[in-house]
Amino acid sequence: MGIRRFTLHDQLAFANLSQDHNPIHIDPIIARRMIYGQPVVHGVNALLWSLAMLAKQLARPTLIDGLNCAFIKPIVLEADTAAHIDLTEPNKAKLEVLQFGNPIARFTIKYRDEEVLLGRGTSIPWPAVATSDLQHHPVEVTAQSMAAQSGSLELFLDVAETNAIYGSSLLDIFGQSQIAEIIVLTRLVGMHVPGLHSLFTEIKLKRSLRPDMSGLDYQVMDFDTRFNQATIACRSPSFESRLKAFLSPSSVKQAGYADILLKAGHLNVGAQRALVIGGSRGLGEVTVKSLAAGGADVLLTYSTGWDDARAVVDDVVSHGGKARALRCDVSGPMDAALLAFVAFKPTHVYFFATPYIFSGQKDTFLYVKFQGFSGYYIDAFNKILQPLIAAGTRNFFYPSTVAIDEMPAAMGEYTVAKAAAEAYCKWMTQNRPQLTIFTPRLPRLATDQTVSVLNVDNRDSDVMIEYISAFLAQCRRP
């Protein structure tokens, strides 16, 4: 068994090796708005790491007769990642990669000894990096054009870098050609088809020699529009393969200020000075625009997405509203931000800071994940609330969730943390009757967090205007 933690540095090294620069793997700012809310490990990187461990247990050069890969769950960074190797069957290895005790990728490899491997001991006539299609930005293939996708990619392999990343046994045992033909698959999916919004889920590969070939030919065989899933047939010198990849949904674009002005202009916000924690996107963004449309002076915070925050501020200000942005990472030290909050003297605070919420596993409760959610929902909220109460702020909007009613099987840590946060808010108002803390259990609304490859029932986030209206009505009650 092997254990490691993948880091962003590892991601960048593999991106350079594979020429798969898809931002879902290497750009934390862009990845936070993609389907997993954070950078995730290239599936092929996890595969090669597992094969490198297998290589150490195989004494002789090895031909891959077949390889089945299932990328079950996203492999997140900075978390213990374990790989188990099962060699109980002759000429067959079953490898399982786990995070948080749950399987996230499975690889089954059928192999045999082979003395002469193409590229073993001799250099193969391929460059270290691709010399064509040099773009670092993935293609954005649409669902409409997916079925027509076909083409060729050249093979390449940086031997020194491969040895540096995985150790020399990977190429010693499996040879340069087989490994290069596997590495190019991540470049195909991540950069070309489906490209930017790809979600690589499956490789089925079998040995089939075509020594006349020097690259990879590919063609989309099927695109299932019900699931946005592409099946891609590939051919390379040693292998025939079939890949499955989803075209995942792009980030959710919330309504512009001009549209929200029409819907929220009636909001009676009075002379409100609104502090919106986590206001650069999603529900926080809609709230900023709605409050500004009603006449509020808004200070919004963002954690890492300065471009998103600036776009929201520009949208509001260019139409005559009042908004400005301040960086505040609620998961880190907030001393400077808290001083700015107190100086702003907010009359109302809206708290939308959240990590990625769909990180749980069915029927599994991990205390460390619960702590992560609680760090945002209770600890950070408490740290912001206390100095502002002392400075005279009385009104707080704290979004809760219908997950507390529905108890989704794979969201235990999130749901329990939100329930605890609700209890915290109730405890605060019980002991400080002058406070209003409004905790509506919001339904699943259309945001970056709730996009899915499946058709799910996400309500339009404009419904936030109704919740804000209800909050303001509660604040006005004697």
Added chain:
Amino acid sequence: MNHDDLLDKIAIIIADVLDTDKPQLDMQTTANNIEGWDSLAHISIVTQIESDFQVKFTLVELAEFSTVGSIVQAIERKRNGD
């Protein structure tokens, strides 16, 4: 092919997709009862069922797959030409 035969074939497909032992299924079994049957596995299971039974489900039918029993009934409808 009766319900039990269909359940047995679906159990084999689930075991193959999830790489686990064959689960015990009945008409009331849901994805929540089967370890590893998440949203992506669901798509693999459904597309494998379609391939093995030579049927194609509509989006409306897919949306109604709340239990294994509802999948069995949809297969039977398709095979009866409904």
